[in-house]
Amino acid sequence: MSKVKVGIIxxxxxxxxxxxRILVSHPRVEITYxxxxxxxxxxxxxxxxxxxxLDLVCYSRIDREEMSQKAEVFFLALPHAVSMQFVPELYAEGKTIIDLSADYRFDQAEIYENHYVKHNSxxxxxxxxxxxPEIYREEIRGKKLVANPGCYPTSVILGLAPLFRExxxxxxTVIVDAKSGASGAGRNPRMDLVYPEINENFRAYAIASHRHQPEMEQELSHLCEKETKVIFVPHLAPYNRGILATIYVKLKENLAEAEIYQKYLSFYKREPFVKVLPLGEFPAVKYVRGTNICAVGIKMERRTNTLIVVSAIDNLTKGASGQAVQNFNILMGFSEETSLDNLPVLP
Ligand SMILES: NC(=O)c1ccc[n+]([C@@H]2O[C@H](COP(=O)([O-])OP(=O)(O)OC[C@H]3O[C@@H](n4cnc5c(N)ncnc54)[C@H](OP(=O)(O)O)[C@@H]3O)[C@@H](O)[C@H]2O)c1
Incomplete structure (x- = not known):
């Protein structure tokens, strides 16, 4: 079986x-850079x-020439603004790029620039x-540049897509109250992320100003074909990995909970990585940790006609690298579940 030469930057x-962790056991991948x-x-x-x-190549400082010679597909796990230093040239060379940063997620440069930095490409x-993939599977096939979604947006868009599509x-009226573990902020040391600040602590941050808010709004607006606003309050929780998003939304129609539930089941019936829980059950970060699963539970609050959706992912797996490999599998024409369906729940 031929293998694809892959680089991780x-x-x-x-x-x-x-x-x-995921790619070392991928049967169609040779990690070459x-x-x-x-x-x-x-x-x-x-x-x-x-x-x-494992017999892995050493990692080195990025060398543009060497990089191009060594691999065909690149996963860019770089901070925003750093990715776009490399993407234009790689793209011009015909390389396939899965960028985990926010640099290419937006449709309009203006929105990116309002929340990040000036765009160079x-x-x-x-x-x-x-x-x-659950929304854009067909569009992903044949593309050369995949903007891998943000972690919070993945949990929220998947939690709401069946309702927005219809x-x-x-x-x-969407209010998102989401909690993330500390790995969501990356591995670089920061004073507010040292152990005593996180352990036994729990706090909101970037209230109604987080960069993932416009990303959620862009994608939910596409789904319902109408501009949509979201109120988003992220929280930093005292664990390593996992996002739990509790989402409150008003429905136009007086739908029964069982009817809404059927819509979720039907929307995700062929999706290997979205698990709609039985009515009355709700997800927890512990049960998706290390997996590529997004688990969703719903509850209708009848008195106020508010639907409450609880969505859980591992920010590093379905929220980042697992989803990136899912995209890779689609791009390469491999089974979408390759190397992802057997990831154990981490303790
Ligand atoms: N963490 C998450 O849950 C998550 C979820 C979804 C998306 N993402 C996105 O994925 C990307 C990576 O996130 P992360 O959490 O893995 O961040 P991280 O732990 O801070 O890692 C960043 C990586 O980029 C390298 N890097 C930084 N500046 C560089 C430069 N100028 N040139 C070359 N390499 C550079 C770092 O190398 P050194 O170690 O040598 O500094 C490190 O390998 C970010 O864009 C992030 O927003 C993260």
């Missing part, structure tokens, strides 16, 4: 580590000892596909 971060900001070639086992026993925004929502 930003391998020393959390998303890079998770890409390695690993890079980050490091000064000299370093065995991956030095930073992630769990990979020490906005012409590529129309070439990208937003890599949420235009059942009272406009602008």
């Amino acid at each position: 930003g391998v020393s971060g959390y998303a890079g580590e998770e890409l390695l 690993l890079a980050a900001k490091i000064e000299e070639d370093t065995p991956v086992g030095k930073i992630f000892p769990q990979f020490s026993a 906005s012409h590529l925004l129309k070439e990208k596909v937003y890599g949420l 235009k059942l929502i009272v406009p602008d």
Whole structure:
């Protein structure tokens, strides 16, 4: 069986580590290039000892020429603004790129620039596909640039897609209260992320100003074909990985809970990575940790005609690297579940 030569850039971060965890056992992948900001070639086992026993190439400082020679497909697990230093050239060379940063997620450069930095290659925004397979599977096939979705947006869009697709929502009534573990902020040290600040603590941050809010709004607006606003309050929770989003939304019609539930089941009936829980059951981060599953539970609050949706993912798997591999499998024409369907729930 032939293998695809793959490079992971930003391998020393959390998303890079998770890409390695998944890709080392992918039967159609040969990892031929690993890079980050490091000064000299370093065995991956030095930073992630769990990979020490494997025969992996060393990771090195990014060398543009070497990079192009060594691989055909690149996973970019780099911070925003760093990815776009490399994407335009790789794209021009015909390489396949799965970018985990926010650099190519938006349709309009203006929105990206309002929330991030100036864009250097906005012409590529129309070439990208937003890599949420449950919504864009057909569009992903044949693309060369996949903008892998943000972690919070993945949990929220999948939690709401069946309702938005059928235009059942009272406009602008979505309220998202979401909690993420500390790995969501990456591996670089920060004062507010040191252990004593996180342990035994729980707090909201970036209230109604988080960068993932416009990303959710873009995609939910596409789904219902109407501009939509979202109120989004993220929280930092005292665990390593996982997102739990509790979403409140008003419905236009007086639908019975069982009817709404059927809509969810029908929307996701062929989706291997979205699990709609039986009525009365709700997900927890612990039960999706390390898996590529998004688990969703719903509850109708009849007195106020508010639907409450609870959606759980692992921010590093379905929220980042697992989804990136799912996109890779689609792009390459492999079974979408390759290397993803047997990921164990992590303790
Ligand atoms: N963490 C999550 O839950 C999550 C979820 C969805 C999407 N994402 C996105 O995925 C990307 C990676 O996130 P992460 O959490 O893995 O971040 P991270 O832990 O901070 O890792 C960032 C990686 O990028 C490398 N890097 C940083 N600046 C660089 C530069 N100028 N040149 C070359 N390499 C550079 C770092 O190398 P050094 O170690 O050598 O500095 C490291 O390997 C980000 O865009 C993030 O927004 C993350």
